[in-house]
Amino acid sequence: MKILALLLLLLAAAWTGSQGKSFRSSTSTCCSDKMFTRRKIQESKIQGYWYTSNCTHKAVLVKLLEGSVCVDPKEKWFRDYLRKQRKQKKPNSTSM
Secondary structure: OHHHHHHHHHHHHHHHHHOOOOOOOOOOOOOOOOOEOOOOOOHHHEEEEEEOOOOOOOOEEEEEOOEEEEEOOOOHHHHHHHHHHHHHHOOOOOOO
């Protein structure tokens, strides 16, 4: 009985330590619903971004000069930012 209690305690500790990280990837950073920013970020401050697809909450981690923030990929300002980035990277088909 003591072994079972110890095993449950160890499993609970391991599970608690894994919160905030993806179960599929130990190097993945996940965002809790309290970590999201609602404010628009100036495009000049954005260094890059990546999606946290293996996490409980779908999010985009936006890398800034001073760290990273979690953004909801459905935020209008972020969707507009992505559209603008895609247009800038699209080759100009009219030039020869």
